[in-house]
Amino acid sequence: MSADLAFSKNRRPGQLLLRFLESGHALFAAEPGRLLAPLIRFLREFHQSGQAHGAVMPGRLLVLPGGDWDLEFFKSRAGSPDALELEVYYPDGGGPTASNLDLALEIRQRRDIRALAAVMHLIITDQPPARRARRVQKLADHPLAQTWPATFIGLLDHVLDAGPDDPPPALTDWMQALGVEPPPIMPPIADPPASDDGLPxxxxxxxxxxxxxxxxxxxxxxxxxxxxxxxxxxxxxxxxxxxxxxxxxxxxxxxxxxxxxxxxxxxxxxxxxxxxxxxxxxxxxxxxxxxLWKNLPSDPVAPFARPDTDARFLVGHGSGEDGRLTVIGASRRGRSHAHVGGFRDDDLGMAWHPGSGWYVLTVADGAGSARFSREGARTACAVVQAYFSELEKDGAGESLTKRTETHAQCADDPSAAQVLKSELCRHFEAAALQARRSLEATAQENQAELRDFHTTLITVLLHPLTDGQWFAAAFSIGDGAAAVIGLPGAVPGLLLTRADSGEFAGQTVFLTLDQSLATPEAVAARVRMAVLPGFEALFLVTDGVSDPWFPSDTALADPAGWSRLWREIQPSLLTVHDSPQAQAEALLDWMEFHSPGHHDDRTIVLAMSPLSLSSPATPRA
Missing domain, CATH: 2.60.40.10 (Immunoglobulins)
Structure with a gap:
């Protein structure tokens, strides 16, 4: 029996809140008033009795069958400040006088209310809130909050943004915001009654x-x-x-x-x-x-409207006996957006330039809190693709190709590597700046702000070399990842990007922020390159895929994790190996996988060698 389940002859079993949310998250969204009001009411009555709980947190909350709260358990887990802690509540240094004790109780009750708002944020979004000084997204802007009562969401934003000395709204206001009339007296907590037939x-x-x-x-x-x-x-x-x-x-x-x-x-x-x-x-x-998730269509006549899914492919050539390379891409609107009829904010791009042999692959993830981020992601991918297409047309890319071949032939020459990286940095920066300028113009045309188009960006350049080798260069701003697996030799895979992350969940850097390209050193830190002796598959993914599959930076850098991801996807592609478009659509279907707490848009661009689909992938030693 799992440790989070408890049996008793006299009381109901329950699950700690975090465990319950793995399967019961949608229950709260379906009936917020019925399920949340009892907890708010309990804390209100607890405060009216002249107490503060002191331990309002997920680990002290047990959820009963059907989403009800074990309030007796919560009551028994109340904390109390020790003498040292109470000293901070005595502003005049006079110790526990009557007035100071009243002030201490008021401060502790305010802390209870702020902690309860954090718990509500967790219930609504599956994520704890950021610290007040670092909040960049209002709860009201979060996709999962769109189906909740707007007044209640606004009240929670007010509490989470308030300073420590600001009095929070009364808990009666919380219940009214949920559409529940607060009774004057909370009924006593009692053990579950016997059944109607009198049996225990x-x-x-x-x-x-x-x-x-x-x-x-x-x-x-x-x-x-x-x-x-x-x-x-x-x-x-x-x-x-x-x-x-x-x-x-x-x-x-x-x-x-x-x-x-x-x-x-x-x-x-x-x-x-x-x-x-x-x-x-x-x-x-x-x-x-x-x-419980709805799948509502997005508005086809809204500004920057776009399809809710995308699946495409291309087939190019490389080197070796069978130099064919198949690239498929798929992008799917996340459940959190589909539930409210929102848009897909991810985008992708892919191109093969036969004259030079270069492949240009891109993915972008528009910020959920930015109202036109879908256009930001689309523009980022489109402009980067257009930039490298122009290089191909005017012959300016010949220098990059020659320096790539020189670097591959002189792998131990650091000067050749530095010359190549400098040219790569120049092109990646120019493409990114061109995309930003395009977004600035779009923002001005639509009387919007540049931040309304926040987006991440990952670009991978891939070029065939002799004897089946490949050269790969990656540039990234924000989260998501690019990686290559199935390398011959002792190292089975390689992470090609480094994700930008902040001090709390969901914080990242966007193409539209000056800091992303602030200095030459900042640009160079975003560029990675490698000569590959061959590979099975190369991935570009947005965080809707990387977050559920790789829970930490360490996991993201582990080739074994990427191999597991490939082995999970590969069987879906094997059944339609003779049709690249069918493979792209199979990848799109695969991205409907369910992962508790992960409901973001998902996008993958996948480059596959001819041998990658000849048989199921096996782990390399």
């Missing part, structure tokens, strides 16, 4: 549609006398959910219907019969989170 009730851990479920029922020895023969005689009648079965004390299976179910657990009576040989079992089966 047992509350089982929550289940979920489509997820395997298995629970050994509590008090097995009481029912069966502790022997296997007695356990085998146990039975359940009345209300067994579809998909579950019961055998020898084990309730297991895969639930197929949602709802709250009441079952009678009993033993065949061997004598005069006793009601103590029966229990009423309660089981809450939650709907699958995927089924």
């Amino acid at each position: 009730a047992v509350w089982l851990p929550n289940g979920m549609i489509g997820r395997p479920y298995a629970v050994e029922l509590p008090a097995l020895e009481e029912f069966a006398g502790g022997d296997a023969e007695g356990a085998a005689r146990m039975g359940i009648t009345d209300g067994l959910p579809e998909g579950l079965h019961f055998d020898a004390g084990l309730l297991s299976g895969t639930p197929q219907e949602a709802g709250e179910f009441e079952m009678i657990l009993h033993l065949p009576q061997t004598g005069g019969g006793s009601r103590a040989d029966r229990r009423t079992l309660h089981l809450m089966v939650n709907p699958s989170p995927q089924s």
Whole structure:
């Protein structure tokens, strides 16, 4: 039995909030007033009794079946300040006088309310809020907040932006913002009542549609006398959910219907019969989170409207016996945007220039908090592609090709590497600045600000060399990643980019910010290059893919993680290996994978060698 589930004869089991949100996040969004008001009401009454909780945090919150709170558990986890902590509340240094104690209580209650706002932010967005001084996105601008009551979201923004000395809104205002009328007195917390038939009730851990479920029922020895023969005689009648079965004390299976179910657990009576040989079992089966997400179309006549998905391909040539290179790309609107009819803010680009042999691959991720970021991402990819196309047309790219070949032939010559990197930096910077200037003009034309077009950008240049080798150069601003896997030799893969990250989740750098290209050194730090002896697959991904697959920078840099990602994708492509467009569409379908807390747009550009789809990928030693 998992540690976050607790059985008791006298009280309901529950899950800590963070664990509950893995499967029950959408329940709060569906019924915010019913599910959140009891917790707010409890804290209000706790404060009215002359106390402060002091420990309002996810680790002190237990969620019961159906999304209700175990308020008795929360009450029992209240903290209290020690004498040293209380000293900070005594502004006159006079110690615990009556007036100072009142002030200390007021300050601690304010802290409770700010902490509760942080918990609400976590429930709504699956992410804790940034520290006040570093908040760059209002909760009201977050896609997952769009279905919540606007007044309640505005109230939370007010609390999270307020300074420590600013009085927060009263908790009665919180309930009214949720559409709930606060009663004058909170009803007392009581143990769950017995069932209507008078039998003792047992509350089982929550289940979920489509997820395997298995629970050994509590008090097995009481029912069966502790022997296997007695356990085998146990039975359940009345209300067994579809998909579950019961055998020898084990309730297991895969639930197929949602709802709250009441079952009678009993033993065949061997004598005069006793009601103590029966229990009423309660089981809450939650709907699958995927089924609660809406898929509303975006507005086709809005400014900068665009399709909600994109899938495309190209086939070019390289070197070696079979120099064919297939590039597929797919971009899908995230669930958080689809749920409210928002736009896909990611974009991609790909080109092969037969004259020089260069491939230019791009992905971009528009900031969710920027209203026209979708156009920022589209423009970034389009302008970068146009820049390198012009190099091809006027012959200016010949110098880059020659220096690439010189570097490959003189791999140990640092001066050749430096000359090549300097030219790469010049071109990458020029392309990025051209994209920024284009966005500045678009912003002016639409009476908008440049920040309305915030976007990241990843560009990879790929060029075939002799004997099956390849040269790769990458340039990145913001998050997401590019990596290559399936390299011959001892090193199975290589990360080609370094993500920009801040001090809190979701913070990054954008093409539209001056700091991204502030100095030559800043530009050079964004450029990486490598001579590859060959490869199976080269990835460019936005953070909608990299975040769920690579939870840390260390994981992002681990080639084994990228190999696992490739092995996950590869079977979908093998079934349609003779059609690149079908492969792109298969990649688009694969990106519908569900990962709790990760609902952003997802984009992948994938370059594949001929051998990469000849058989399933295997891990390299």
